Amino acid sequence: MGRGRDKQDNGADSAAGAGPVSRHSDASAAGAGAARHLGPIRRMPIWLKAVTAVLAVVLVGGLAFAGFWFFRLQNNISKAPLNAGGGSTEGQVDDAKGRMQILILGSDTRDGKNADYGTADQSTGYGNSDVMMLMDISEDNKRVSVISFPRDLLVDIPECTDEDTKQTYPARSGVMINEAMAEAGIGCAVDTVNKLTGMEVDHFMMADFNAVKELSNAVGGVDVCISDAVYDPDSRLRLPAGTSSVEGEQALAFLRTRHAFADGGDLGRIKAQQGFLSSLTRKIKDEGTLTDPVRMLKIADVVTQNLTVDQGLGSVPTLLTIGNRLKDIDVGKVAFVAVPTGPAAADPNRLEVAEPAASQLFAALRKDVDLTDPTAPTSPSASPSAEPSTAPTETAPAVAPYDKALQPVAVANGTGVPGRAQEIVQALVAGGFAQSTFFDAAVTGQTVVYYGADFADVAADTAALLGIPATQLVPSANVYGVQVALGSDFPSGVTYGAGTALPDDIVSQTAGDAVCQQANPELIVR
Structure with a gap:
């Protein structure tokens, strides 16, 4: 009996009898038949296999493509310290929705691809800031103010420490603002702007000459307008009267020229730069570039290859977050402003801030005033x-x-x-x-x-x-x-904060304005 149970438990041959073993054998046979009958239904159809394979290839390819571009863009970015000893008293800004100030700098260093624009002695060190603009994004993402600082503006530069060499440079007075980063780096330019405006810059972006050329090529040219045909032998800018599309070398020449516009001074140059950026903003928004992944990747690749940012901006997701904040802003709410200035008492060939207009502008910025409509309510996070x-x-x-x-x-x-x-x-x-x-x-x-x-x-x-x-x-x-x-934030009345005083013409133009630049009479060609 024991052996019989052993055979039963181990699946004895069905020929051993008609007892339980036989019944078990019959069930097994029936099951085998059913399995043979259902087999074709359980197999994956050929078309489904093909679709699955294609989707797998697309998914893997997409992930590989995204990974490639993420690492490419991330590796493109160069980083530098935000400050040079000035520090920050404010908390970490919310890149997605907090009010944010970004200092935008154009470096005049002549190293690498920029060697054609200067001499060997200009290819070392941090260089001077050829362009300096403060971009102020409102908390509600509905407006942007872009404040330009003339490179000839005399300011006080605070004590700055080069974070790489740890060398400290003493404070200086009456120095051109474009020299602020020459000794201790970009962070010193940030600290100088903080000192001048009473604000705290959250981030910076610095690009070189090559960035302008490649960006203008990437967008297919930028429309600019000038009243008369001009030729500037220094910057090599040559333009006919009226509207022209500039890219590459001519786009760079348009932004660099010191003499082609107005009276040949720095303020005419600033107006031309603002006109260029206004036109670039309109083109990017009108052509849907910000919602076109292919074009955005191309532009992002160009920009990041020629960009230096602070550590807080040194990631692709952060840059994309800020770009996303800007894509829906009305061009009429992108205000371009130049810091009010006048000839400096110490040197009439240089500039100094004009008071009380400059202090009124800085006070309005600290209060987060809409420069296109100073009577509009300020954001909830504005100064108390x-x-x-x-x-x-x-x-x-x-x-x-x-x-x-x-x-x-x-x-x-x-x-x-x-x-x-x-x-x-x-x-x-x-x-x-x-x-x-x-x-x-x-x-x-x-x-x-x-x-x-x-x-x-x-x-x-x-x-x-x-x-x-x-x-x-x-x-x-x-x-x-x-x-x-x-202070200049209390310019009238006897109740503080009852209103914000600003010069009537503080906004040079908005991104919605197509402005034609006045040519310098001395460089007009016939």
């Missing part, structure tokens, strides 16, 4: 000074614990507007501060209330009377009593 609160708190005492008429309050006029301090003094006297005095001071961007020891309560009441936020009260050991330091 845009919406001051003057309402008294419930816990404020009904009677001040001091005599207002005896308190020393001085008003320093740093607005650049003559007679401005007297207006504020009148308001303070009317509010009970009978001892208020005034004096003129250097123009500054932001209004601050300084106060000495034991005068914190007086300062708070003074600020509340004028609507100045409590965040702009600063203790100072150098002040006796209270000093209201008026």
Whole structure:
């Protein structure tokens, strides 16, 4: 019996009998028949195999293609430190939706492919910034301001440390802004712009001469307009009157020329650069380039090969994120602005910021004002000074614990507007501060209330009377009593933040404007 069970359990031959083993054998046979009957149904049809194979090839090919381009573009990018010792007091910006400032630089270094545009002594070091523009993207991705800084503008350059060599260069005054990066690198240019504007640049992008040529070729030329036919032997720009499409060497010559436009100075050059970028923006948007993957890859390859960025921008996904932010902005909300300037007192061949217009511009930028419509509401993340609160708190005492008429309050006029301090003094006297005095001071961007020891309560009441936020009260050991330091952000009225003053013509043009440049009479050819 034991052996019989062993045979049964191990699948004995069906000829052994008609018992359970036979029944088991019959079932097996039936199953085998069914398996033979269902076999053709379970096989994959030839057409499905073919489709699956094609899809697999496409998928693998697509992944390989995407991987190739990702690594190619990523390896194209060169990176450098964002700052040269200035540091940052702001948190990490949200590249997808946070308000963002990007400093755009054009280097005049003559190394590598740029050797044809200079001499051997110009092919070493960081070079000067041939172009300097600050691109300010609003938090809601609905507008962009592009502020140009003339290369001849005299500014104060802070102390900067070259992050590669660790060598520190001392601060300098009255230096052309295009020299800011020559010693300590691009980060020093960023720190200089931060110091000048009172803002904090989030990223930078620096391109060289070759980038302009290859980008203009990649988009099939850029339309530019000039009033008369010109030839500039220095830049080798030659254009007929009217509209022309420029690319390659002629596109570079159009952006580089110092003499072909207006009076042959730097401001005419800036207007031409703004006109070029406006035309380039319109062409890219009108032709749907930003939504065409093939064209975008071509442009991205060209740009990244000739681009240096800070570490925060040093990845393809980040660059694509920023590009995505820009693709839907109305060209009428892309405002081009030049920093207000005038001939420098120290050297009439150089420029200095014109006050109070320059400080008004920087104050408006800090408040995130729409330069195309200064009366429009600012974004929620704008400076708190845009919406001051003057309402008294419930816990404020009904009677001040001091005599207002005896308190020393001085008003320093740093607005650049003559007679401005007297207006504020009148308001303070009317509010009970009978001892208020005034004096003129250097123009500054932001209004601050300084106060000495034991005068914190007086300062708070003074600020509340004028609507100045409590965040702009600063203790100072150098002040006796209270000093209201008026900045260009408080140019009129007696309530701070009630409005934003800007020169009427602060916007040179928008990307929606097709502007024809005025030719320099000395270079007109017939």
